[in-house]
Amino acid sequence: MIVTVVCDVLGKENNGTTVAAMNLIRALRKRGHTVRVVCPDKERMGQEGFYVVPTYDLLFLNNYIKKNGVSLAKPDREIMLRAIRGADVVHVIIPFALGRAAMRIAKEEGIPVTAGFHCQAENFLSHIFLMNSKLAGKLLYRNFYNGFYRYADAIHYPTKFICDVFENEVGPTNHYIISNGVAKQFTRGPEKNYEKGENEPxxxxxxxxxxxxxxxxxxxxxxxxxxxxxxxxxxxxxxxxxxxxxxxxxxxxxxxxxxxxxxxxxxxxxxxxxxxxxxxxxxxxxxxxxxxxxxxxxxxxxxxxxxxxxxxxxxxxxxxxxxxxxxxxxxxxxxxxxxxxxxxxxxxxxxxxxxxxYDLEFCMDRMEEMLLNTVAAAAKKRAKLETMNVYGEDGALIDGGLPADGEQAAEVAANG
The missing domain is CATH 3.40.50.2000 (Glycogen Phosphorylase B;)
Incomplete structure (x- = not known):
């Protein structure tokens, strides 16, 4: 597959969102897929497979955003088209400006989209001092859904907890619950001594x-x-x-x-x-x-x-x-x-x-399965629509719907 991964805040691996995105990118490439990455990380400029977009200049907020160790991506249609056109599927990590632009472009191109759910309402609201506002949380989740997630072919939730939280606000979604996973390097060390001396820290x-x-x-x-x-x-x-x-x-x-x-x-x-x-x-x-x-x-x-x-x-x-x-x-x-x-x-x-x-490889196998299933479902849907264009909803042939070649036309009619 050709997979385009879109992440508004990809940068150093010092936050859960970036770690999850990079784990997915590495896992898909390891499994033989071509991965194109759209992100605002200037340090990746020129690296193969990365399509770097500019960042927003938010004037007096720039320093605050920098303190949080992130940068906010500004959509660039030309760059994004190069990354998205010809892909089999687009996977968007979070529903911010870059992700929403990617959703629009992918739909224009007829490419299916899967969407990760990595941003709890409170994560965003804490920055504007509304972390404990239930009303603000409800409104934000509605915004996430109406402006983005409703158009996704499938949604990836890392936990059943956040799936339930979101669906309680917006209703059922087509989804997969898959942990972001733990890398195999995180294992137990040599047997430790659990007993401590009287003054040992x-x-x-x-x-x-x-x-x-x-x-x-x-x-x-x-x-x-x-x-x-x-x-x-x-x-x-x-x-x-x-x-x-x-x-x-x-x-x-x-x-x-x-x-x-x-x-x-x-x-x-x-x-x-x-x-x-x-x-x-x-x-x-x-x-x-x-x-x-x-x-x-x-x-x-x-x-x-x-x-x-x-x-x-x-x-x-x-x-x-x-x-x-x-x-x-x-x-x-x-x-x-x-x-x-x-x-x-x-x-x-x-x-x-x-x-x-929680094994990373197990979780990444399931993420790959989600993407493959989404591509297959989209292909099936396209085939059905193409058949309807030839036959119509009642199964009858539509004038002008037959292929130009007579033998092909007869075959279509016979197998319709």
Whole structure:
């Protein structure tokens, strides 16, 4: 197949959307497909298969967008036509300006479109201080549907949670529920010692963008209220606009200062393998690949039970959950796990059996299947329409509908 992948915010792999997009691109190419990528990432200019479009100049908002580590793509019809024309299918990652333009062009060209659902309403609304507005969320989902998703041949939801959220607002959709998957490199390391000496430090990890909806403050406060606060070191793996504020809060509240930094994949795997506990306090989350990566590396997770987060469904028991936005509840869970090393070992082993359903190769096979099914369905639909053009809805031949060649005409009539 020739697949055109369209992503408004493709850049460095420091966010879930970019990671999901790049995993799909690499997987399809590995499987022998031709992949054309439309994105605004200037660093990919000139690379084979990449069609780089300009970005919006939003004046006073440019610095804020840069702090978030993204750039917003500005559609360029000429560039996009080169990338889309002749493709078998177009896959759009998110429903912003570039994705919507790609949808229009693909429909003009008669090319089927699949669409990923990687943007929870709250992810967008948090930037305009409306994260907790139910009305704003409803209106945004309606906008997503009416302006984009209603035209998609199929929708990819990473979790049943976000599928249910969206369909509760807009009604049933033709969809596939497929995890974004965890790369095979995220595996357990050598057997670790779960017992700690009396003064030996504990290491906690949270991977996520430094943004409001990820709730880093809750983790900082939870550690501050733990009976082991003087022995806990926390690593905040990621990057984002709230780094300065989080550093300032940690300096005031924590005995051992956290490590804030973005890790390469290789570095992150080592961090996860050597840590004692993974905490995911995020209030808003479509899937949280980061949590799955930690689980695959052998870490036991402690997860916020937020009703707006799919991550809570990764919990194997109540001890893996704490009341969201409640530092005292989190502190209680942290203390329990640190005081029960054998239970932590047993829970880690139990999670190890869950890995297969999140295996990246398995998930990418299903994504490929979705694209192939969409192409096949579109071809079947085209064939039906072409038949109708020859015969009409009642099955009778339409004047002018016969092929020019007499033998071909007779064959069509005989097999109609």
């Amino acid at each position: 504990f290491t906690l990890v949270f991977t996520g963008r430094y943004s409001k909806e990820k709730s880093h403050k809750v983790l900082i406060e939870g550690i501050a209220r733990s009976k082991y606060r003087d022995r806990i070191r926390v690593i905040f793996a990621g990057s984002g606009p709230l780094e300065k504020k989080l550093r300032a809060l940690a300096e005031k509240r924590l005995t051992i200062q956290p490590e804030f930094r973005f890790f390469t994949r290789k570095e992150l795997i080592e961090v996860l393998r050597n840590a004692d506990l993974y905490v995911h306090p995020a209030e808003i989350e479509i899937e949280a690949i980061a949590c799955m990566e930690a689980i695959c590396c052998g870490l036991v997770p402690v997860i916020a039970d937020s009703p707006r987060s799919a991550t809570r469904f990764f919990a194997l028991g109540e001890k893996n959950l704490f009341r969201y936005n409640d530092p005292d509840s989190l502190a209680e869970r942290i203390d329990w796990w640190l005081e029960h090393p054998e239970e932590r070992r047993a829970c880690s082993e139990a999670y190890n059996t869950e890995r297969k359903q």
